[in-house]
Amino acid sequence: MKISRQEVDRVARLARLKLDPEMAELLTGQMNDILTYMDKLTQLDTSGVPPTNHALELTGAMRPDQARPSLERQQGLANAADTDGQYFKVPRVI
Amino acid sequence: MDLHYLTITQASDLLARREISSVELTRALLQRIEATEERVHAYLTITAEQALAQAEAADQRIAAGEAGPLTGIPAGIKDVLCTRGVRTTCGSKILERFVPPYDATLVARLRDAGMVMLGKHNMDEFAMGSSTENSAYGATHNPWDLAAIPGGSSGGSTASVAAGSCLYAVGTDTGGSIRQPASHCGVVGLKPTYGRVSRYGLVAFASSLDQAGPITRSVADAAMVLQAIAGHDPADSTSAPNQVPDYRAALARGVKGLKLGVPREYFVEGMDPEVEQTVRRAFAVLEELGAELVEVSLPHTDYGLAVYYIIAPAEASSNLARYDGVKYGLSVRPEDGDLLDMYYATRSQGFGPEVVRRIMLGTYALSAGYYDAYYGKASAVRTLLARDFAEAFEQVDAIVSPVSPTPAFDLGQKVDDPLQMYLSDVLTLACNLAGLPGMSLPAGLSQQGRPIGLQIIGPHFAEETVLAVGHAFERATDHHQQHPSL
Numbered sequence: 001m002k003i004s005r006q007e008v009d010r011v012a013r014l015a016r017l018k019l020d021p022e023m024a025e026l027l028t029g030q031m032n033d034i035l036t037y038m039d040k041l042t043q044l045d046t047s048g049v050p051p052t053n054h055a056l057e058l059t060g061a062m063r064p065d066q067a068r069p070s071l072e073r074q075q076g077l078a079n080a081a082d083t084d085g086q087y088f089k090v091p092r093v094i
Numbered sequence: 095m096d097l098h099y100l101t102i103t104q105a106s107d108l109l110a111r112r113e114i115s116s117v118e119l120t121r122a123l124l125q126r127i128e129a130t131e132e133r134v135h136a137y138l139t140i141t142a143e144q145a146l147a148q149a150e151a152a153d154q155r156i157a158a159g160e161a162g163p164l165t166g167i168p169a170g171i172k173d174v175l176c177t178r179g180v181r182t183t184c185g186s187k188i189l190e191r192f193v194p195p196y197d198a199t200l201v202a203r204l205r206d207a208g209m210v211m212l213g214k215h216n217m218d219e220f221a222m223g224s225s226t227e228n229s230a231y232g233a234t235h236n237p238w239d240l241a242a243i244p245g246g247s248s249g250g251s252t253a254s255v256a257a258g259s260c261l262y263a264v265g266t267d268t269g270g271s272i273r274q275p276a277s278h279c280g281v282v283g284l285k286p287t288y289g290r291v292s293r294y295g296l297v298a299f300a301s302s303l304d305q306a307g308p309i310t311r312s313v314a315d316a317a318m319v320l321q322a323i324a325g326h327d328p329a330d331s332t333s334a335p336n337q338v339p340d341y342r343a344a345l346a347r348g349v350k351g352l353k354l355g356v357p358r359e360y361f362v363e364g365m366d367p368e369v370e371q372t373v374r375r376a377f378a379v380l381e382e383l384g385a386e387l388v389e390v391s392l393p394h395t396d397y398g399l400a401v402y403y404i405i406a407p408a409e410a411s412s413n414l415a416r417y418d419g420v421k422y423g424l425s426v427r428p429e430d431g432d433l434l435d436m437y438y439a440t441r442s443q444g445f446g447p448e449v450v451r452r453i454m455l456g457t458y459a460l461s462a463g464y465y466d467a468y469y470g471k472a473s474a475v476r477t478l479l480a481r482d483f484a485e486a487f488e489q490v491d492a493i494v495s496p497v498s499p500t501p502a503f504d505l506g507q508k509v510d511d512p513l514q515m516y517l518s519d520v521l522t523l524a525c526n527l528a529g530l531p532g533m534s535l536p537a538g539l540s541q542q543g544r545p546i547g548l549q550i551i552g553p554h555f556a557e558e559t560v561l562a563v564g565h566a567f568e569r570a571t572d573h574h575q576q577h578p579s580l
Contacts, residue, residue, distance in 0.1 A: 003458065011457050015441075016418075016437040016438055016441050017442055017454070018438040018442040019442070019450070027451060027454060030513075034455065035455075038404060038468065040397060040400055041397060041400050041471050041472065044394075044475055046471060046478070049477050049478060051473030051474050052473055052477045052480055052527075053302060055526075055530075055554075056529055056554065058334065060331070063328065078195065079192055079193060079421065079422035079423070080420065080422060090420055090433055090436065091432050091435070
């Protein structure tokens with residue numbers, strides 16, 4: 001077993017997902033199949049091989065730090081489930 | 095004359111000569127949508143009124159002599175690209191009512207070029223899939239055979255171009271999502287070099303792999319659309335500053351004297367013999383046209399799928415953390431619940447099974463204790479894959495290969511086996527990992543009447559070579575002129 005049902009539940013919590021028991025069982029099986037397939041990468045010696053995180057050799061893009069027009073507040077709030085007209089509203093945090 | 099099967103080039107000529115107006119053309123396309131949508135389901139949103147208003151404006155521009163090649167041409171946009179004032183769902187319930195306050199840069203550029211937008215195309219949820227069966231709004235059907243998948247994730251877009259319910263489309267490709275469905279629907283699909291087209295306003299799936307590109311009925315059309323959308327964008331720090339060449343001028347270069355590499359590892363076990371035969375016939379055509387075909391080796395090909403299905407879900411798990419029910423999208427707030435309850439309820443009700451699977455895989459691969467074994471290892475092997483291509487391109491100008499191991503499979507055939515589904519991308523995803531441009535174009539039909547594509551891959555920023563090879567092949571064949579009997 002690459003990944004146990006308990007680990008699947010732990011990963012789901014990290015990802016803020018609630019899985020019903022059937023889905024958790026199904027995912028445990030499927031993730032085991034997929035992770036077992038991934039094992040083939042261990043056949044390769046990658047010592048001394050640098051990682052690629054980006055396909056092009058671009059350097060960080062810089063620009064002058066100048067204030068520019070941005071989204072109007074009302075447009076920014078327009079897609080939210082709840083606002084007080086100025087801010088996003090969320091359920092209690094603590 | 096079927097207006098709905100015109101190429102951009104043909105339609106643009108007719109508009110310039112005033113033989114048709116953009117309003118007439120747009121009306122014809124809206125009728126075609128009405129006649130085909132019930133069977134094909136290529137669109138998630140149809141913007142008929144806005145399209146007609148844009149067509150009127152385009153006709154005025156044409157009358158004033160201020161038109162470009164895309165002015166007044168009706169198109170569809172994949173629903174992963176933000177369109178100001180037009181809902182953008184990404185094929186997901188979590189964005190069912192999301193109306194972007196801005197246009198993606200490439201959409202804005204097409205609007206400036208005079209695009210008539212017919213609507214938004216169906217797709218696998220968050221572009222995760224190879225069949226459009228992962229759309230929360232129902233699958234798209236392949237116009238060549240309604241029992242078949244159109245491919246994915248840009249399956250709505252490729253099916254629409256094949257069905258004649260738009261003249262061109264723009265899709266996105268993270269592991270093959272333009273090229274594989276283009277192959278299955280018998281149309282041209284071009285994934286440009288990573289960074290060639292701005293990703294600003296492209297809803298992120300895997301940021302180091304995502305790239306938008308044209309889906310068209312001819313290679314010349316692909317060149318025209320790419321011309322309009324390519325180029326640096328200050329709003330996307332990963333967009334490339336390289337100058338944009340004249341892609342249309344490159345079309346006529348031909349293939350004489352070009353060396354084209356055939357990767358021996360791309361004729362994989364389990365490949366459908368009809369795919370191999372069709373693609374080898376295409377190679378023979380290119381040879382007759384004066385190209386020299388040589389065998390090349392991409393020795394790490396067999397590891398590509400494992401690398402991709404670690405890196406793409408890892409990036410997705412991070413990108414999709416933003417769907418939290420606060421600023422936009424679905425928000426489920428259980429009574430007396432706190433913030434955490436909202437996160438759980440929103441995300442569990444909003445995401446479909448494939449998206450959940452990939453978030454889970456990615457979260458696992460990035461989690462403490464597993465990061466080095468999965469993400470770290472995959473990132474190193476990604477370097478080896480990129481080096482394979484760099485070495486091959488020391489010997490050849492471009493690489494030619496099949497696009498997908500099989501023609502389109504039946505709807506429902508692979509939905510229960512994710513790993514089998516992932517194998518659909520085995521010949522396309524290395525392009526994304528290495529950031530290379532790749533194109534699929536029609537190369538023939540299977541005996542069952544399902545299209546088979548030819549893939550052309552070039553070095554970084556060698557879209558001109560890819561287009562020139564494709565154009566030469568297209569001129570020597572008539573596959574691109576065939577349409578499904580729909």
